[in-house]
Amino acid sequence: xxxxxxxxxxxxxxxxxxxxxxxxxxxxxxxxxxxxxxxxxxxxxxxxxxxxxxxxxxxxxxxxxxxxxxxxxxxxxxxxxxxxxxxxxxxxxxxxxxxxxxxxxxxxxxxxxxxxxxxxxxxxxxxxxxxxxxxxxx
Numbered sequence: 088x089x090x091x092x093x094x095x096x097x098x099x100x101x102x103x104x105x106x107x108x109x110x111x112x113x114x115x116x117x118x119x120x121x122x123x124x125x126x127x128x129x130x131x132x133x134x135x136x137x138x139x140x141x142x143x144x145x146x147x148x149x150x151x152x153x154x155x156x157x158x159x160x161x162x163x164x165x166x167x168x169x170x171x172x173x174x175x176x177x178x179x180x181x182x183x184x185x186x187x188x189x190x191x192x193x194x195x196x197x198x199x200x201x202x203x204x205x206x207x208x209x210x211x212x213x214x215x216x217x218x219x220x221x222x223x224x225x
Contacts (some may be wrong), residue, residue, distance in 0.1 A: 091188070097211055108176045110174075111155055111168070113183040114171070117209050119211070121137060123210040134163075139154070140187075141163070144186055148181075152216075218223070
């Protein structure tokens with residue numbers, strides 16, 4: 088079983104591979120994750136988990152959009168992308184990592200680490216294959 092740090096590296100592999108973190112990269116990762124967990128947790132729950140992740144990281148990244156306290160039916164991708172587009176690549180990468188760390192932690196508490204890992208690996212199969220190839224070559 089992978090550590091949470093290894094899962095973060097797996098999920099962020101596409102963002103790290105090309106050397107530049109963009110708002111579109113971050114949103115694509117978050118959308119892929121919410122799509123993967125939505126059938127199991129439901130769309131409202133996946134949206135709520137992203138909102139909670141925004142709340143948990145707002146003190147460290149005050150430029151992130153505030154969460155919708157009323158609970159949104161849809162994840163706040165537009166507002167988040169708008170906030171990220173005005174930031175540096177380093178800021179985008181750091182905030183994305185923090186959001187993913189929170190999100191993965193919340194999901195793990197709900198469904199367990201094995202199922203979380205399995206779903207994340209299936210959401211990013213190319214990244215998992217690349218990491219395995221790199222580890223075998225090294």
